[in-house]
Amino acid sequence: MEDIILQMQDITKVFPGVRALDGVTISVRRGDIHAICGENGAGKSTLMKVLSGIHPYGSYEGKIIYMGSEMTFKNIKESESAGIVIIHQELTMIPELSITENIFMGNEIVRRGLIDREKQRRLAQELLERVGLNLDPNTQVKHLGVGQQQLVEIAKALSKNVKLLILDEPTSALNEADTANLFKLMRDLKGKDITCIMISHKLNEIAEISDVVTVLRDGRTVETFSVEKGQVDEKRIIRSMVGRSMENRYPPHESKPGEVIFEVDNWCVEDPNIPGRMVCKRSNFYVRAGEIVGFAGLMGAGRTELMRSIFGQNYGSFICGSIKIRGKQVKINSVSEAIKHGIAYIPEDRKNFGLNLIDSVRKTCVSANLKAITRGWLLDLDKERQAAEKQREELGIKTYSVDACVNTLSGGNQQKVVVAKWMFTEPDVLILDEPTRGIDVGAKYEIHRLINGLADQGKAVIIVSSELPELLGMCDRIYTLFEGSITGALDRSEADQEKLMQMMINTQDAYSNTCADINA
Template identity: 60%
Template sequence: MSDTILRMQDITKTFPGVKALQDVNLSVRRGEIHAICGENGAGKSTLMKVLSGVYPHGSYDGEITFEGEECRFSGIRDSEHRGIVIIHQELALAPQLSIAENIFLGNEQATRGLIDWNRTNHAAAQLLERVGLRENPVTPILELGVGKQQLVEIAKALSKQVRLLILDEPTAALNDEDSAHLLGLLRGLRDQGITCVIISHKLNEVMAIADRVTILRDGRTISTLDLATDQVTEDKIISGMVGRDLDHRYPPHESQVGSEVLRIEDWTVHSPTQHGRVVVSNANLTLRRGEIVGLAGLMGAGRTELAMSVFGRSYGTGISGRIIKDGKEIHLRSVRDAIDHGIAYATEDRKRYGLNLIEDIKRNISAAALGKLAKRGWVDENEEFKTAGAFRQSMNIKAPSVLSVTGKLSGGNQQKVVLSKWIFTNPDVLILDEPTRGIDVGAKYEIYTIINRLADEGKAVLVISSELPELLGICDRIYTLSAGRITGEMPRAEATQEALMTLMTKGTE
């Protein structure tokens, strides 16, 4: 039997005005973990949608051969029937249904036309055991965290007798522990003879798990590297992805730090859902004009809760403490109060809370400051066009026009729209929560450049990030948070990953 399980030859896919893929070639060996890397918009997800039948035969040019036979899939059911299953970055689970119901949705375990629930739940339990989940199969999906939902998706794939499993950014929304468990599971599937194709921006994970890596750039195949023989490094992958060497992953920057603009004193926040639980306890921090300040902490440390509670009490109850801006105490009772006082917050979940994905770029950029565009109570659409066009140019948002639907942009360009929206409010303080999550190294570099530019304009920028190298690369000072308490503050010159992690895991009295 051939060593090659999948071959895609000369795949070309065109959308109106855009050639997403051009003569792409991909060869995957049986029983390997094959990574696909590339910048946002490089064509990775499009290629996998061609393979899985989301884009049916006839809508693209080229040839797909799976297990020695040419495939012409007219839909996703055709590819699943052959054992090709794709798990998209946006999980396709029904939250109100049980684990078992989700696993066998569309593939019900029926006897004489009726669902056999004993058989369904028993089969689901066996599949859950294979992926390392101990949950009861009748548990509703909405009661599971994202990490466990990802495992349910894999169990669902296993129920379809999967031979080629495709995972699109499987760890993008997972913490380190869940990511490690998922990668271990993929190794186990490989040992069982299941071939995996994984799309990921996390190059450290690619280096840890992949057997080979195919790099795409601008819809074309650049190279396929064998991690066992080609002396592959992260820098080599990055060079292929962006078309140039990134001698520095973080742009050089010398901050001109000015006067204090914001001080938070004795800030305490209680959970809105768990009565009596303190989420943030007596936090104190300061921000200065022209300064980039980092906030580091493990999952659950209270970073986002601190930021959202400061931003017009958009999170929490029983909030106490003081916010002092430009030497005067201010009271922020709503998001509108925060915006009016020159404070902006870019959420970590841009798709759910940061953007209206079915609206165009223009409307998203103007959304937080419509008053600046109003004339006699009506939005001046000409001004709205001009404003959005200026941001599209200055932020290098890659889209045909400001009328492009935001949901169709790549992750990096969506993030630039989020930043544009908040920069348009002209804030003195900009809080960025995981500003580079889910975007590639090239787009990250652009975001870092934008952050530096904002600091040079005299704004104070607070960056929350789970990536310690990122904070060390762009920040002037870094605070650490553990179990809701500020446990330390370090200037960049003294900070190391080890020192920060020590403070991030520091116990509280």
């Protein structure tokens, strides 16, 4: 009989309006490195949060059997004392504190009410040696590179007597040398009877390091298969990741693309925090009037960064590139200039970037174009009310009054308010970043209908989405992004999920096939 350390049975986790996990079952053998892969939103992170107690026992359905007995974790502390430690994609170190202090954060070694610094330091030194870091444990974490920080995180996990280590996309911020280093350590740990679960969608890494792969899709387990002799069937993984039936219905739409009205050439943007790291690499694309163009890419591909840098250099440091609107080159240095040139951007994070949640629907609807309701020096509040009522009717915003505060609205209606706000600027080019994230099916359909309506009015529409079916159902043309580069463009007729996924993870043959398209 196999030695199973962890079994998660029929895990179902429901967020209001969304079934994030739908009966996921997974079993992990002791001493394995078990990879979990899936699209954005497939439920990988949620599953790990259930396992580590971030989503406490009782907030999900199903059973967790760990080392032979059922677990009911209510918080991270409980899961950690059982030896399950999760290392998140965004590292959670405190940069101003030393390595030692970070390792023992929350688990300080205390003698007579005071922290025993000497003992902590000694233990930290040992832990650092175990993860192969040759550093003074008194070094402040801010002086460490990302790779080193990751190793410190693992050292921290070891200090908690870890039996099952969960790594959430551990290599997403690492370079090749650091990645190799990390993998070496993982193999090391494997020899010491520590089991690893690794979330990743990098196929080459999965092939290199893991013993077993489980693919998740739409909150369900699709299949689990072992990696034999460092070989994985990439096609099989891709098919599992995307191979859902098109169960979502999209409103029928026939685009009538006109001439090209929006062009971006040779667009390069640098990461504002990491000098030298390019988040957009020589991107070229165009959109026709009345056309809906999609942008696909996995997390970290630079989709949002590209759009926000185009929208008045709201993100990053501009390096080079040009924007042409209706064939005329324009200089856009601020958001208000972007608005003036007829560009609208609906951000992906509605609550933090799209809305002032404590404002009323009425004021929000006109907030990006106050000029339109200004008469002389003063705002014309009657015009404002008329405009808001008109938007409410046209977009079907469900609220008892336009004076209601936007945070009393449901997610779908909030999103409609954001759309209303930007329609009021009368844009020619409308960029929608994850327009239907976190809203229910009915509201999605309505938003999609709105988008089609905008295209019919002759606007150039750009949709950025993590949901491939949404892009395939809505767009006339789809660009794919990988690590800041546009890796290809497909027409609706030739695109399918597998092709797109191949271009999004940039397997070589897909890239060379589509290079011609970029230049076309």
